[in-house]
Amino acid sequence: MELLYASCVGVLVTCGVYLILRARTFPVVLGLTMLSYAVNLFLFSAGRLTINKAVVLGTGTDYADPLPQALVLTAIVIGFAMTAFVVILAIRGRADLGNDHVDGHLGKIEHKEHK
Amino acid sequence: MIQHLASWPILLPMLAGIILLLPPCGKSIPIRRVASVVMALLNTFVSALLLWQVFQSGIIVYAIGGWQAPFGIVLVADLVSVLLVLLTSFLGLAVTVYSCMGDDEKGGFFHPLVHFLVLGVNGAFLTGDLFNLFVFFEVLLIASYSLLMHDGDKHKTRSAIQYVSLNLIGSSVFLIALGILYGVLGTLNIADMAQKVSQLQGDDVYLAKIGGLLLLVVFALKGALLPLHLWLPNTYASAMPVVAALFAIMTKVGVYAMLRVYTVIFGDEAGQLAHMAQPWLWGLAVATIIVGSIGVVAAQDLRKLTANLVIVSVGTLVALVALQNINATAALLYYLVHSTLVCAALFLVADLIAHQRGKVADRFAPGRGVAQPYLLGTCFIIAALAVVGMPPLSGFVGKIWILKTTLDSEKALLFWPVYLLASFALLVALSRAGTTLFWERKHQDSEPTEGVKAHPLQVTAIIALLVCSPLLVIFGGAVSEYMIAAATQLHDITGGINTVLGGGL
Numbered sequence: 001m002e003l004l005y006a007s008c009v010g011v012l013v014t015c016g017v018y019l020i021l022r023a024r025t026f027p028v029v030l031g032l033t034m035l036s037y038a039v040n041l042f043l044f045s046a047g048r049l050t051i052n053k054a055v056v057l058g059t060g061t062d063y064a065d066p067l068p069q070a071l072v073l074t075a076i077v078i079g080f081a082m083t084a085f086v087v088i089l090a091i092r093g094r095a096d097l098g099n100d101h102v103d104g105h106l107g108k109i110e111h112k113e114h115k
Numbered sequence: 116m117i118q119h120l121a122s123w124p125i126l127l128p129m130l131a132g133i134i135l136l137l138p139p140c141g142k143s144i145p146i147r148r149v150a151s152v153v154m155a156l157l158n159t160f161v162s163a164l165l166l167w168q169v170f171q172s173g174i175i176v177y178a179i180g181g182w183q184a185p186f187g188i189v190l191v192a193d194l195v196s197v198l199l200v201l202l203t204s205f206l207g208l209a210v211t212v213y214s215c216m217g218d219d220e221k222g223g224f225f226h227p228l229v230h231f232l233v234l235g236v237n238g239a240f241l242t243g244d245l246f247n248l249f250v251f252f253e254v255l256l257i258a259s260y261s262l263l264m265h266d267g268d269k270h271k272t273r274s275a276i277q278y279v280s281l282n283l284i285g286s287s288v289f290l291i292a293l294g295i296l297y298g299v300l301g302t303l304n305i306a307d308m309a310q311k312v313s314q315l316q317g318d319d320v321y322l323a324k325i326g327g328l329l330l331l332v333v334f335a336l337k338g339a340l341l342p343l344h345l346w347l348p349n350t351y352a353s354a355m356p357v358v359a360a361l362f363a364i365m366t367k368v369g370v371y372a373m374l375r376v377y378t379v380i381f382g383d384e385a386g387q388l389a390h391m392a393q394p395w396l397w398g399l400a401v402a403t404i405i406v407g408s409i410g411v412v413a414a415q416d417l418r419k420l421t422a423n424l425v426i427v428s429v430g431t432l433v434a435l436v437a438l439q440n441i442n443a444t445a446a447l448l449y450y451l452v453h454s455t456l457v458c459a460a461l462f463l464v465a466d467l468i469a470h471q472r473g474k475v476a477d478r479f480a481p482g483r484g485v486a487q488p489y490l491l492g493t494c495f496i497i498a499a500l501a502v503v504g505m506p507p508l509s510g511f512v513g514k515i516w517i518l519k520t521t522l523d524s525e526k527a528l529l530f531w532p533v534y535l536l537a538s539f540a541l542l543v544a545l546s547r548a549g550t551t552l553f554w555e556r557k558h559q560d561s562e563p564t565e566g567v568k569a570h571p572l573q574v575t576a577i578i579a580l581l582v583c584s585p586l587l588v589i590f591g592g593a594v595s596e597y598m599i600a601a602a603t604q605l606h607d608i609t610g611g612i613n614t615v616l617g618g619g620l
Binding site: 035047081085 | 246250253257260264267268269272273275276277279280283284286287290291293294295297298303
């Protein structure tokens with residue numbers, strides 16, 4: 001199970017990093033999402049991978065560590081909000097800059113002039 | 116109520132943000148402005164009260180929801196964190212007052228966002244738990260993303276995309292580091308981690324080291340340490356100056372997190388991992404000072420120059436973090452307060468100058484003169500003298516203190532020439548900037564336009580920030596005693612652990 005789990009995280013991180021290094025916003029957003037999935041899985045494994053253990057203290061001698069689950073939950077919520085924000089920002093960038101490059105080729109735009 | 120005082124600097128800005136979104140404030144601009152300023156004032160007052168309380172009676176440990184550390188999340192108000200909380204609240208107040216003269220209505224929700232940012236920064240300073248630190252980082256980041264887009268144009272969108280992507284990657288790295296550290300140490304409470312890290316054996320030592328150094332990557336990104344500083348000049352220069360002034364505290368959050376983690380957790384008593392980040396911090400800090408001062412010299416407008424000044428100050432602060440002794444930490448706190456206030460003031464001065472110079476704005480090119488040369492000139496020269504570190508202002512005291520601290524260590528040979536040359540570069544760049552901005556005209560007849568004078572409230576905000584610099588010198592004795600007491604408290608690791616784990620309210 002450990003091998004499968006670790007490979008999943010590894011493959012997700014690899015894909016995420018590859019996509020983040022792309023020059024356009026859509027792959028970058030996808031890459032960020034993949035990376036955050038990988039991070040969530042990784043955080044979950046910080047409490048050790050075990051099966052058939054109670055989740056609540058006091059119901060048995062063995063119990064699973066509840067904290068990483070709370071951490072993952074928090075990380076998912078925050079990651080969701082951030083992904084929503086970055087998607088909207090990417091759309092705004094597409095509209096404002098006229099292209100979807102992360103570097104945002106400004107083209108022939110003069111410096112903003114104060115009136 | 117007084118026993119909940121430690122949570123107020125977090126709760127008040129949250130309340131303020133919510134109140135400002137509700138109907139009476141949401142609809143009417145004057146009500147919104149008054150409410151925002153009043154809440155910011157209240158927050159500054161409460162922060163000052165908390166500082167007084169902690170100064171009188173020692174560290175306050177506030178267990179949120181009554182769950183004791185290390186199982187629950189605790190807020191730890193010690194001398195270091197309350198000082199920075201007061202600094203943040205004060206900066207928030209100055210920015211709120213300044214923005215009331217029109218800057219806040221250039222986009223939506225400026226005031227609530229400012230308060231949410233202050234909430235995140237205060238929380239990051241007060242928390243005693245690393246995961247909670249992550250949460251507050253995200254709170255301050257999402258507020259900063261929106262503030263960066265305030266009065267959005269193409270330049271802002273472009274730098275926002277880069278800033279947001281970078282910080283999202285940073286957050287992922289932060290979580291990976293926390294996962295590793297939790298997996299090894301079984302806790303994320305800073306005091307508890309400090310206790311457990313010295314007992315690590317075998318392979319766990321290396322895992323903890325990986326986790327700790329990944330944290331360094333994150334904090335270096337937030338604090339704009341070389342080579343992760345590249346986002347800063349563009350972001351700060353394209354944001355509205357009033358927003359950039361508020362952002363002056365955000366890099367300091369990264370520095371503070373480094374101070375906490377590498378002094379308390381991986382500090383003197385960490386066994387095999389003691390001072391593990393020190394060589395990295397030192398080298399990167401010196402390189403940051405060099406690159407920052409090159410940026411200052413190369414800057415073509417005042418805002419970019421100030422953004423690079425922020426980088427130089429971060430380099431200086433991190434060099435002091437790397438020294439890891441009481442004197443260096445005390446100097447760091449002094450310099451941190453000074454540099455935050457002065458850089459913020461300089462951003463606001465740049466805004467006024469840009470408004471009054473018409474088309475050339477704050478670019479270093481001959482152009483129309485400013486409408487209020489004496490007022491803005493005085494503000495600029497005070498800020499410039501303070502930032503360069505000329506006597507008699509706080510920059511000078513800070514610089515002497517820093518040089519004196521580094522003299523004791525064997526690192527002076529590298530640090531002194533770099534730091535003094537950087538100061539010289541700053542002096543040259545700021546003199547050139549002042550000369551061009553205030554004295555050089557394209558034609559003899561290009562007189563300043565009347566009627567674009569700064570509003571008294573804007574001037575008040577700038578003066579409030581600038582006056583702290585001489586005050587830091589006049590009350591230098593008391594202030595430096597406070598800094599030394601705060602640094603001693605931070606370096607008393609065993610005492611800190613006992614206080615935090617001994618039980619809060």
